[in-house]
Amino acid sequence: MTKIISPDEAKQNSSFKSALTELLYQLADDDFILAYRGSEWLGLAPHIEEDVAFSSINQDTMGHAAIFYQLLEELGEGDMDVLAHSRPPKERLNAVLLEMVNGTGTYLENPKFDWAYTVVRHYFYTAAKKIKMDSLKNSTYQPLADAAARVSIELFYHMMHWRTWFQQLMLAGGEARTRMEKAIFQVMDEMEGVITLGPKGQEIIKFALIEHDKTLKDRWQAVLSPVFTSVNSIMPESMGMKSGNGRNGEHTADLESALAIMNEVYILDPAANW
Amino acid sequence: MDSTVSYGLLAEDEKHALFIKRIEAGEKIEADDWMPEEYRKTLIKLISMHGISEIMGALPEKEWVPKAPSLKRKLGIMAKVQDEMGHGQLLLRVSEDLMKPYGKNRESIMQDLFSGDLKFHNVFHMEAPTWADAGLIGWLVDGAAIITQTNMLDASYGPYARALKRICAEEVFHAQHGESIIMALAEGTPKQRVMLQESLNRWWEALLMFFGPGDAGTTGTSKQDITIKYKIRTKTNEELRQDFFTKYIPRVLSLGLILPDSTMHFDKEAGKWIYKQPDWGKFKDIIKNKGPKSEERLRLRRISYETNEWVREALGSASAGERR
Numbered sequence A: 001m002t003k004i005i006s007p008d009e010a011k012q013n014s015s016f017k018s019a020l021t022e023l024l025y026q027l028a029d030d031d032f033i034l035a036y037r038g039s040e041w042l043g044l045a046p047h048i049e050e051d052v053a054f055s056s057i058n059q060d061t062m063g064h065a066a067i068f069y070q071l072l073e074e075l076g077e078g079d080m081d082v083l084a085h086s087r088p089p090k091e092r093l094n095a096v097l098l099e100m101v102n103g104t105g106t107y108l109e110n111p112k113f114d115w116a117y118t119v120v121r122h123y124f125y126t127a128a129k130k131i132k133m134d135s136l137k138n139s140t141y142q143p144l145a146d147a148a149a150r151v152s153i154e155l156f157y158h159m160m161h162w163r164t165w166f167q168q169l170m171l172a173g174g175e176a177r178t179r180m181e182k183a184i185f186q187v188m189d190e191m192e193g194v195i196t197l198g199p200k201g202q203e204i205i206k207f208a209l210i211e212h213d214k215t216l217k218d219r220w221q222a223v224l225s226p227v228f229t230s231v232n233s234i235m236p237e238s239m240g241m242k243s244g245n246g247r248n249g250e251h252t253a254d255l256e257s258a259l260a261i262m263n264e265v266y267i268l269d270p271a272a273n274w
Numbered sequence B: 001m002d003s004t005v006s007y008g009l010l011a012e013d014e015k016h017a018l019f020i021k022r023i024e025a026g027e028k029i030e031a032d033d034w035m036p037e038e039y040r041k042t043l044i045k046l047i048s049m050h051g052i053s054e055i056m057g058a059l060p061e062k063e064w065v066p067k068a069p070s071l072k073r074k075l076g077i078m079a080k081v082q083d084e085m086g087h088g089q090l091l092l093r094v095s096e097d098l099m100k101p102y103g104k105n106r107e108s109i110m111q112d113l114f115s116g117d118l119k120f121h122n123v124f125h126m127e128a129p130t131w132a133d134a135g136l137i138g139w140l141v142d143g144a145a146i147i148t149q150t151n152m153l154d155a156s157y158g159p160y161a162r163a164l165k166r167i168c169a170e171e172v173f174h175a176q177h178g179e180s181i182i183m184a185l186a187e188g189t190p191k192q193r194v195m196l197q198e199s200l201n202r203w204w205e206a207l208l209m210f211f212g213p214g215d216a217g218t219t220g221t222s223k224q225d226i227t228i229k230y231k232i233r234t235k236t237n238e239e240l241r242q243d244f245f246t247k248y249i250p251r252v253l254s255l256g257l258i259l260p261d262s263t264m265h266f267d268k269e270a271g272k273w274i275y276k277q278p279d280w281g282k283f284k285d286i287i288k289n290k291g292p293k294s295e296e297r298l299r300l301r302r303i304s305y306e307t308n309e310w311v312r313e314a315l316g317s318a319s320a321g322e323r324r
């Protein structure tokens, strides 16, 4: 398929545009909600150095969400802030894994957050995101290919960061290893929801916006499997979508409460300039 | 200077005299140089408090990071709070080097914070209940911080002076970030303007207190004389507060805000601002962790410290601070 080089050109082909916006909502919503979960850790990370590093990663991730919402805005989907703040949970296409709480309590009260879960979730997600971005560099939608190239550069550092944590905690043995192994199963139970391209997957693939999700999944396993070996472990074979398929608009109560916090000021007056 | 070679052979008072000569000559003292006990202790106290205040200072703003009302504001406040944590990290490392002779480290700093031995800045004990507070903190609290920190840019202790140089460069962006939020509110809807005025009223007293009491008579103790003697800073608390007024009162008024102190005016003859003193008794209570949010914020840090204990253990607690 020939490249579509501008939003105007994309708008002329309605089935292309509909597949493209579907994919962009997935990418934008994924990063938006995970950047939020990450930012809840602010001031609560295991040590100050990690607080600084993690908040830099969260900023990058929120920045990526903004890039994808911007692409949607250019396609006529509406103002990027409205897209980020105003859509109800059932219209959100993020993977359920990324909306799940960090632990018990809230970021303001009694936050008993689980660092093992955070490390595994972020590491597995970042690996999947990197694979998607690399595939998107050849996307038939040129503005998305350009965006993916920019995002991909920043992911190099994110990958290194989370891989280091993953290996250190897995190799530490004792309580750390036990917690990590538990987290791996929790994350794998939902990991399919990150990789799947959802109900419009066939269309997305047909227009060569990104490669087949089966291909992406194989690559993800090929990246992670040696890392498991390096920490004397074996990657679980199966992954699932135990709590629902976010690409279908299926979500948990965790998303609802997260959105309520993120919108608290915005909804005081959505028309105002903040 | 070559006299350092023979420092070990000198008597205490000769060392002291040479040290004073060095700082009088504008030389920088480095971590491994000989220094009077009083100087070291003053620095440890000052820099640990500065460092931990940056970190505790992230907490009131942290409340607003997820709630920031647009993508642009979310990114702005995320970057700002990250800088503050970075300042904390940088300063604690300077302070850790000074503590080495006493066998103290990061762990001791955290324990001192929890026990109340290490105080954090009065402004970070206060409530930040609205989005306007997030803007006001950036605009006026960071604005005040720029004034006190600029005053120490030429501090006699080299590592602190260098850290401050980096910090001040970033603080300028923070003040701009805050000002931009404030401008949007000031030019916004009537509700937004009310939100802004209420925030200024709420923070006024804490901002006056920010620079510390004018003299030791007010609160019983004051470190300002020692820090001036050792060329760590140049101006007094009151001079800094006056600088703050001169810079910000015109800006506050130009936004159409009402000064929370109706008696405030500039006395041309005396060449200074006349204002109503804050309640310094309250100030003493606040820095003793009896402020409105002191306990809650300390509790947040304590919970995170305890919840993540297994992580520090896994990393090997001794090197936890160095690793990422």
Ligand SMILES: [Fe+2]
Binding pocket: B054, B083, B084, B087, B167, B171
């Ligand atoms: Fe700072």
Ligand SMILES: [Fe+2]
Binding pocket: B084, B142, B145, B170, B171, B174
């Ligand atoms: Fe700042």
